[in-house]
Amino acid sequence: xxxxxxxxxxxxxxxxxxxxQLPDAQLMFAEDLExxxxxxxxAGLETDLELVGFESAASxxxxxxxxxxxxxxxxxxxxxxKEPDPIHFIDLVLRHADCDPSELVRTLxxxxxVPSLFSGKMQLQKRCYRCMREVNxxxxxLCMFARPAFVRGILTVDIKPEHRIEDMFCRWLAxxxxxxxxxxxxxxxxxxxxxxxxxxxxxxxxTSLFMGNLEAMNVSDEVEELWDVYYDSQMIDSRRNKKHAKxxxxxxxxxxxxxxxxxxxxxxxGISPCKLGxxxxx
Amino acid sequence: xxxxxxxxxxxxTLTERMRYLASGTKYDSCNQSAVCHAFAPDGRCIQxxxxxxxxxxxxxxxxxxxxxxxxTPRVSLSPDExxxxxxSFYRRNAVEGLFLSSGVIGDAENTxxxxxxxxxxxxxxxxxxxxxxxxxxxxxxxxxxxIADVANKFGVNAETTSSINYSEVCPNFDYTNDVxxxxxxxxxxxxxxxxxxxxxxxIIGANDTQFVxxxxxxxxxxxVHTVNKFMDKYDLRRPYFMSFDPVAxxxxxxxxxxxxxxxxxxxxxxxxxxDYGLKAKDLDEIYTxxxxxxxxxxxxxxxxxxxxxxxxxxxxxxxxxLLLVPGIGPVSASRIMQSRxxxxxxxxxxxxxxxxxxxxxxxxxxxxxTNLSAFMEACx
Numbered sequence: 167x168x169x170x171x172x173x174x175x176x177x178x179x180x181x182x183x184x185x186x187q188l189p190d191a192q193l194m195f196a197e198d199l200e201x202x203x204x205x206x207x208x209a210g211l212e213t214d215l216e217l218v219g220f221e222s223a224a225s226x227x228x229x230x231x232x233x234x235x236x237x238x239x240x241x242x243x244x245x246x247x248k249e250p251d252p253i254h255f256i257d258l259v260l261r262h263a264d265c266d267p268s269e270l271v272r273t274l275x276x277x278x279x280v281p282s283l284f285s286g287k288m289q290l291q292k293r294c295y296r297c298m299r300e301v302n303x304x305x306x307x308l309c310m311f312a313r314p315a316f317v318r319g320i321l322t323v324d325i326k327p328e329h330r331i332e333d334m335f336c337r338w339l340a341x342x343x344x345x346x347x348x349x350x351x352x353x354x355x356x357x358x359x360x361x362x363x364x365x366x367x368x369x370x371x372x373t374s375l376f377m378g379n380l381e382a383m384n385v386s387d388e389v390e391e392l393w394d395v396y397y398d399s400q401m402i403d404s405r406r407n408k409k410h411a412k413x414x415x416x417x418x419x420x421x422x423x424x425x426x427x428x429x430x431x432x433x434x435x436g437i438s439p440c441k442l443g444x445x446x447x448x
Numbered sequence: 449x450x451x452x453x454x455x456x457x458x459x460x461t462l463t464e465r466m467r468y469l470a471s472g473t474k475y476d477s478c479n480q481s482a483v484c485h486a487f488a489p490d491g492r493c494i495q496x497x498x499x500x501x502x503x504x505x506x507x508x509x510x511x512x513x514x515x516x517x518x519x520t521p522r523v524s525l526s527p528d529e530x531x532x533x534x535x536s537f538y539r540r541n542a543v544e545g546l547f548l549s550s551g552v553i554g555d556a557e558n559t560x561x562x563x564x565x566x567x568x569x570x571x572x573x574x575x576x577x578x579x580x581x582x583x584x585x586x587x588x589x590x591x592x593x594x595i596a597d598v599a600n601k602f603g604v605n606a607e608t609t610s611s612i613n614y615s616e617v618c619p620n621f622d623y624t625n626d627v628x629x630x631x632x633x634x635x636x637x638x639x640x641x642x643x644x645x646x647x648x649x650x651i652i653g654a655n656d657t658q659f660v661x662x663x664x665x666x667x668x669x670x671x672v673h674t675v676n677k678f679m680d681k682y683d684l685r686r687p688y689f690m691s692f693d694p695v696a697x698x699x700x701x702x703x704x705x706x707x708x709x710x711x712x713x714x715x716x717x718x719x720x721x722x723d724y725g726l727k728a729k730d731l732d733e734i735y736t737x738x739x740x741x742x743x744x745x746x747x748x749x750x751x752x753x754x755x756x757x758x759x760x761x762x763x764x765x766x767x768x769x770l771l772l773v774p775g776i777g778p779v780s781a782s783r784i785m786q787s788r789x790x791x792x793x794x795x796x797x798x799x800x801x802x803x804x805x806x807x808x809x810x811x812x813x814x815x816x817x818t819n820l821s822a823f824m825e826a827c828x
Contacts, residue, residue: 309541312541313540313541313542314539314540314541315540316539321539339541342541342576343539344574344576345574346539389536389537389539389540389542391463392463392466392533392536392537393537393540393542395463395466395467395470396466396467396470396497396537398467399466399467399470399471399474400470400471400474400498401474402474402475404708405708414493425540425542
């Protein structure tokens with residue numbers, strides 16, 4: 167028996183329920199039916215196949231309650247570590263570049279309650295937890311260090327995330343700037359948020375080429391120089407704590423934007439008290 | 449005082465004025481949150497665009513570089529300029545909001561009106577970011593109420609611990625009326641606004657205040673007792689401390705600067721009050737004879753002065769007892785409570801306990817680190 171499931175939160179939860187009924191079943195996952203068919207053809211499988219999650223089923227909250235019981239959100243409410251709820255947990259793990267959805271399903275089916283998801287007692291639980299943390303960290307770093315700029319009136323940011331979090335980040339940016347169209351560009355794809363300002367859907371994925379044709383109102387953007395002045399003005403030389411500063415302005419995140427790269431440079435080298443202009447003032 | 453530029457100020461560009469006024473707030477630590485968008489090159493969090501509205505000031509605070517009698521370049525930013533810069537930084541995701549303070553423009557009422565104007569303009573333009581306003585002592589209640597409608601956090605700096613000290617460092621204001629009364633109103637307004645906004649609505653920050661450490665002659669014991677009193681009376685969540693640094697051309701220019709470590713130790717002590725449930729009187733043993741903190745971790749000093757209660761059994765101790773152990777904080781204490789029985793130090797380390805600090809004060813399954821007296825006893 168093979169369970170073929172879709173790699174969405176609903177698909178994973180439905181498969182988890184199914185796997186509890188049929189613990190010996192094999193798992194196969196795909197983004198859509200075509201991909202699943204290709205996988206089956208490639209593997210030359212001829213056993214029974216049950217499709218799960220390719221048609222709309224119950225809501226995720228109903229499904230999660232069936233998997234973890236009606237008190238599924240209690241752990242998160244009382245968690246001091248501000249861990250994500252199980253729905254968000256699954257979503258984050260699925261976004262990991264090296265995620266194996268079958269492993270995730272097995273972890274969920276073996277976890278009797280929500281705290282065991284975070285306990286890391288089994289190897290599988292540990293791996294899923296690590297995936298969740300990595301995706302979350304990557305997202306938080308983008309929120310911290312990405313510096314969007316106006317491109318033809320659209321607040322645009324070019325990113326190269328390790329995991330599939332472009333849409334998450336775009337939604338965050340759109341929430342932060344509800345009065346502006348925002349765009350998150352990664353390679354040849356662009357995620358547009360608040361698209362209704364440029365005659366599109368509120369949230370849509372387009373090609374970078376198409377995005378090049380979009381234009382909103384003209385907004386001037388000369389912030390970088392002003393930011394440098396402000397950033398430098400906040401330095402207290404006698405309180406310089408390079409180790410602490412480096413931790414907060416990590417090297418790994420400095421490549422997210424030009425501005426954060428410059429900030430990191432100042433953390434490493436300090437701010438020169440002597441500028442070319444000073445010679446002329448003398 | 450109006451926003452008409454003086455001849456001295458007229459030729460200063462926006463960038464120059466911004467630099468002057470932003471550097472005037474660099475000692476004000478912002479409210480650290482989970483996601484800070486920027487950190488200053490010295491390591492402090494600068495998630496907010498921090499600025500003074502003006503460094504013109506009619507006050508004569510003895511430690512302040514902006515006191516009225518001091519000869520220093522005076523500049524202002526108009527409310528529109530502050531709004532413009534805030535939006536620019538906010539759009540670029542460089543900051544999460546605005547921290548606005550000011551010199552006293554004529555009187556507290558006039559200054560707070562100008563500050564309110566900035567916040568109102570930002571909100572009217574749809575600004576959803578965080579606004580923190582440091583208000584002048586003596587701000588009228590009606591303005592506090594209006595500010596509470598638009599700002600996420602607002603408050604008045606106490607600067608010191610008593611009326612006598614306050615009249616020495618800030619001779620233009622009255623401690624009881626201009627500061628303590630405002631702290632009380634702020635507390636009431638925060639409670640009221642939190643009820644109005646409800647859970648999940650606009651953030652209403654807790655009451656906070658700042659002390660200038662070392663400008664007056666108050667001891668650390670006085671400061672900690674004052675913080676404790678403010679926590680009980682005005683729901684103070686977190687005090688901020690700013691080390692006194694003598695500024696040339698001020699009455700205190702020849703005073704000794706307060707050492708940086710004093711500020712750090714005061715912060716550590718305030719966390720013992722805020723997060724560990726201790727009271728100021730519990731800490732009376734950690735001060736020197738003159739009431740000052742030593743340059744050592746106050747929690748270790750506290751543990752050393754209560755040596756008779758240690759080592760405590762990690763599997764039987766109450767949460768409050770666990771919190772007294774150096775190296776165990778509120779988070780790790782609650783993890784220990786949930787994960788009992790604990791069998792070894794490695795388990796504790798995984799929960800975030802700093803083992804090297806905690807080892808002399810704990811006992812796991814009857815085993816504890818030996819000390820010299822126990823060793824001698826065993827030998828005899």
